[in-house]
Amino acid sequence: MHRCYYAALGMVGSPQDAEDLSQEAFVRAFRARARLDPERPFYPWLYQILRRLCYNFTRDTSSRRKKLARAGGWLVAEATTRAAVDDPERIRATDELRGRLERAIGELPPAQREVFVLKEFEGLKYREIAALLDVPMGTVMSRLYAARQKLAELLEGIE
Amino acid sequence: MTENRGRIDRSTELLMLALDGELESADRAEFERLLSDNSELREEWNRLSRLKEVTANMKLRNPPEEMWAGYWNSVYSRFERGLGWILVSIGAIVFGSWGAWQVVRDLMADADLPTYVKWSILALIVGLVMLLVSVLRHRIFVSQSDPYKEIER
Numbered sequence: 001m002h003r004c005y006y007a008a009l010g011m012v013g014s015p016q017d018a019e020d021l022s023q024e025a026f027v028r029a030f031r032a033r034a035r036l037d038p039e040r041p042f043y044p045w046l047y048q049i050l051r052r053l054c055y056n057f058t059r060d061t062s063s064r065r066k067k068l069a070r071a072g073g074w075l076v077a078e079a080t081t082r083a084a085v086d087d088p089e090r091i092r093a094t095d096e097l098r099g100r101l102e103r104a105i106g107e108l109p110p111a112q113r114e115v116f117v118l119k120e121f122e123g124l125k126y127r128e129i130a131a132l133l134d135v136p137m138g139t140v141m142s143r144l145y146a147a148r149q150k151l152a153e154l155l156e157g158i159e
Numbered sequence: 160m161t162e163n164r165g166r167i168d169r170s171t172e173l174l175m176l177a178l179d180g181e182l183e184s185a186d187r188a189e190f191e192r193l194l195s196d197n198s199e200l201r202e203e204w205n206r207l208s209r210l211k212e213v214t215a216n217m218k219l220r221n222p223p224e225e226m227w228a229g230y231w232n233s234v235y236s237r238f239e240r241g242l243g244w245i246l247v248s249i250g251a252i253v254f255g256s257w258g259a260w261q262v263v264r265d266l267m268a269d270a271d272l273p274t275y276v277k278w279s280i281l282a283l284i285v286g287l288v289m290l291l292v293s294v295l296r297h298r299i300f301v302s303q304s305d306p307y308k309e310i311e312r
Binding site: 001002005006009010015019023024026027030073074075076077078094097098101117119120121122125126138141142144145148151152155 | 167172175176179181206210216220221222226237238
C-alpha cells in the first residue's frame, strides 16, 4: 500500500487525492481479480490500474490546476529536516525551492511527470520503469530527458 | 540533441545514464571523451547536474501515521459502499418496476378510463422498454468491442 500511495502522490501531488486514488485502485483490482495472471508479479498490474485512475484524474486541466493549487507540500526537502533547523534563512530558501520544484513538476505532461517521479523520488532504474510502464527503455529516457529539460528551464537562476 | 517521438541520440543516452549513476564502466570512457570534445554536451551536463542536486535533496512527504492505520479500513469501506449502491440500485429498480406495474394494472382495470388513454399508457410503457433495451444493448456492445477501452483518456 505504501508503494501505491507514493506512486499516486507523485502523479497527482495531493496527499488526500493520492490516498483516495490508491485506495480506489485496490478496490478496482479486487473487482478485476479474475483478470490477474498469477504467474506475473502483482504490483505492475496494480500500477496499471492506478496510473489509469491518476491520468483520468489529472485529465481535466481546470480541475487539475485547482487541485494543484490547493495541494502543495507533497515534497519535503531533507535539508530542512536535518541540521538546517538552526538556520532559518536556509530553511526559507530550501522551502521556496521546494515550492518552485513542486509547481514546475505540476506543469509537466502526465507521462513525463510519471517517469520523473519514478526515477527521482522512487529511485527506480530505467529498466524497472520500462517494465512497470510496459514501454521501451528509450521511451523512458526520452520522457525523462524532456522532463528534465523543462524543469531545468523552469528552475533556471536558482542556486 | 534530442529527436522527437521517443528517441534520443547516443550522447544524450550516455548523459542520462551518467546522471542517474547507471553508466556501465564500458561506456564511461566514451562518455568522458564526448564530454571533453563537445562543449554543448558539457553545458547540458552542468545544467542537468544542478537539477539532479536539487531533486536529490527532495523526497515525497510521508503522510501522518494515522493514515496508514486506517488505510485498509477505508479500502474496505469503499468496497462496501460500492456493493451497497449496487444493492440499493437493484432494489430501487425492482421496487419501482413493481410499483409502476401496480399503477398501470389498476389504470387498465379501471372501466371508467377511456380506451385511447389506456392505449397511450401501453404505448408509453412499450416505448420506454424499447429505449431501455436499446441503450443497454448499445452499451454492452461498445464495452465488448471498443479497442480503445484500455487507453487513458
